[in-house]
Amino acid sequence: MKLTFPIVIAGLLAVFSSCAKIEHKKIDDPAYLRVFNNLNYTVSIENKDEEQPFLAMLIDPETDTSGMPVSAAIVGDFLDQRDGYAPPYPSHVGSSNSFKNPEYPGKESVLVGPVLNGFDLSSWAQIPSGKHRVMFMFRPVNNTPFFQLEERLKKKVLIDTVLQLDSHEVYTLHILQKNFRTKKNGMVLRQEVFHKMPLSDSMIYVNFYNMSADGFADADISLKKRIPQSGLLMFGVKDVMNVWFSLFTNDELRNPVPGYRFRYMTSLRQNNTSNVVQPYYSFPLFAANGTDGIRTTAWQRISLMVPGMNPENNPYNDQAPAEVLGNYAVISCYGNGTKPGFERDILTVPNMIVNIHSGTNNPQSFATVNTIEIVNGRAYLTTIQRKYPTPIY
Structure with missing residues (x-):
């Protein structure tokens, strides 16, 4: 059948419109914002009165006379519980596996941060600096955009506040359960x-x-969700824990890198109200002897122990998990986050050292800046990296 000219033009317009580049309005004086939903509970018979931890973020919303939002300058919709790993690049952009967004900006097509002092801020969204009204709304778990929901589903306010975001500053916003007993959020x-x-x-x-809810560590085990992948950490940890660091280069624990067996790092205190940045602790990228200065197989193990426990003679090594009761937990930073077969009762996140094809090296090891956040029986790793040379094939 011969196509007529108008049909051909229409078809071409459809193709080009589907491939059209999205143009974003330039922000002259931005701040940079990244948002994580740390409400990691599941609604069940036991807590059926809680709202589903699935959110919409509205920045500078317009509301009607009843206070219900009808539009917003910036919308971060379908904000799901965060992933265990936030990598040093925007891994969710363009993903169509699910309508759920594990962070903001995440899948959102927005202007993102630049390379600032060498660090890649493409996982942070640009937001006009200044004072903003910010609302977080509970929403149903479906793929209907927030402002297209029925009116009765747009009235469940989690947070309604005003934030000051200063010019060219970098912010991370965490939604948290503040109190495990009262279920207060913030x-x-x-x-x-x-x-x-x-x-x-x-x-x-x-x-x-440790941003866990007040009272989580001491709550009865029966009230805590079973999270097998968290290992002993599923029970939470006490409000004060010592952090010990070990470094290994192979798949067993008998031969750590010399000088890096149970090295004390810090005393970790539970706090879900302070916005103070905690001190950074460091170790060399090429700490192991015999490395070529290009790549390393080193991986990390974080041991959390109550004050007074001797890491060299840990009495809980052979105890059943139910007897640990928050006094001891381990986080391994290994491979791509897959639990190694020789470990048990261990929460595993990806290696802090990024190994990636760069230039002519495949792979090459790169240093990073990392944050480990413990929230109600889970641990989350966020990794930030400087820019590195692109691969040469």
Whole structure:
């Protein structure tokens, strides 16, 4: 059948419109914002009165006379519980596997941050600096955009506040359960400083937060969700824990890198209200002897122990999980986050050292800046990296 001219033109217009580049309005004086939903509970018979932890973020919303939002300058919709790993690149952009967004900006097509002091801020969204009204709304778990929902489904306010975002500052916003008994929720807005620090390209940096809800650690085990992948951490950890660091280069625990067996790092205190940036601790990218200065197989193990416990003679190594009761937990940073077969009762996240094809090296190892955040029986790793040379094939 011969196509007529109008049909051909229509078809071409459809193709070009589907491939059209999205143009974003330039923001002259931005701040940079990244948002995580740390409400990691599941609604079941036991807590059926809680709202589903699935959110919409509205920045500078317009509301009607009843206070219901009808539009917003910026919308971060379908904000799901965060992933266990936030990599040093925007891994969710363009993903159509699900309508759910594990962080903001995540899948959102928005202007993102630049390379600032060498650090890649493409996982942070640009937001006009200044004062903003910010609302977080509970929403049903479906793929209907927030403002297309029925009116009765757009009235469940989680947070309604005003935030000051200063020019060219970097912010991470956390939605949290504040109290495990009362189920009170809230948020913490942290102004990051890693891009202002004199950090070395030859060192790995990490800091730690325990942002668990008040009362979670001491609550009865029967009230805590079973999270097998969290290992012993599923029970939470006490409000004060010592952090011990070990470094290994192979798949067993008998031969750590010399000088890196149970090295004390810090005392970790539970706090879900402070926005103070915790100190960074460091170790060399090429700490192991015999490396070629290009790649390393080193991986990390974080041991959390109550004060007074001797890491060299841990009495809980052979105890059943139910007897640990928050006194001991381990986080391994290994491979791509797959639990190694020789470990048990261990939560595993990806290696803090990024190994990637770069230039002519495949792979090459790169230093990073990392944050480990513990929230109600889970641990989350966020990794930030400087720009690295693109692969040469």
